[in-house]
Amino acid sequence: MQEIIKYQQIDSQLRKVEGELYSSANRKSAFQMQQYLKDGQARLIKLEEVAKTLNEQYQKATKLYNEFIEKLDELSKKVEADRGEKTDELEKTISAFNQTADNLENNIAILGQKIVNANKEFESIMNNAKKAKHNLEIYKANYNKEREKLEPEINRLKEEKNKQKPKVDPKLLAKYNAKYEGKIFPVFVPETKGRCGGCRMEIPAGKLSELKAKGTIECENCGRIIYIAE
Ligand SMILES: [Zn+2]
Numbered sequence: 001m002q003e004i005i006k007y008q009q010i011d012s013q014l015r016k017v018e019g020e021l022y023s024s025a026n027r028k029s030a031f032q033m034q035q036y037l038k039d040g041q042a043r044l045i046k047l048e049e050v051a052k053t054l055n056e057q058y059q060k061a062t063k064l065y066n067e068f069i070e071k072l073d074e075l076s077k078k079v080e081a082d083r084g085e086k087t088d089e090l091e092k093t094i095s096a097f098n099q100t101a102d103n104l105e106n107n108i109a110i111l112g113q114k115i116v117n118a119n120k121e122f123e124s125i126m127n128n129a130k131k132a133k134h135n136l137e138i139y140k141a142n143y144n145k146e147r148e149k150l151e152p153e154i155n156r157l158k159e160e161k162n163k164q165k166p167k168v169d170p171k172l173l174a175k176y177n178a179k180y181e182g183k184i185f186p187v188f189v190p191e192t193k194g195r196c197g198g199c200r201m202e203i204p205a206g207k208l209s210e211l212k213a214k215g216t217i218e219c220e221n222c223g224r225i226i227y228i229a230e
Helices: 002-022 025-081 087-167 170-181 205-214
Strands: 187-191 214-220 225-227
Touching: 002 087, 002 170, 002 187, 025 087, 170 225, 205 214
Parallel strands: 187 225
Antiparallel strands: 214 225
């Protein structure tokens, strides 16, 4: 029993150091920067598609507009040439066509503005990405320094853990590992004043005598293994 407790103690220290590294602000910031860059990348891809569509629409609209204006010009000249009886009607038609031309022009201007905006957003994302990349490098470098500082301690504890391992009863170790993988820690807790040393729940009388007979029981509440502290 004592050997597994010692093993657990080493693990506890190891978890503490690893946890320190895991919760490093630099590490978190580096992750955030990476996520930011990823999101920016996705937005750029979408923006490229949007810009492509807008450009196509712009080209098409401009072409249509030019064709329309050309025909309108022809028509106007024709009306001027044969100032006949239907002039009024034709002039009305031309006026309506001019209105259409204005509308087309407006739509083209709106498309043009959308293209400008898309380009602006593109540029802004690129600029921010540049800054984010720079920050990412700094966070990474800082985190690496932290890791380099803690790594010897982590390795030392891992080595100590490996040395302790063969001393532990394999059955207990198997139990420990199974619980550990189920995210329970500490796995082994002492019985304290008739309570589970993990979750503090009172151990029922029947279970308590089982504990005394067998040396260990599993807590019905938190799943930890309760042992009798010597
Ligand atoms: Zn418990």
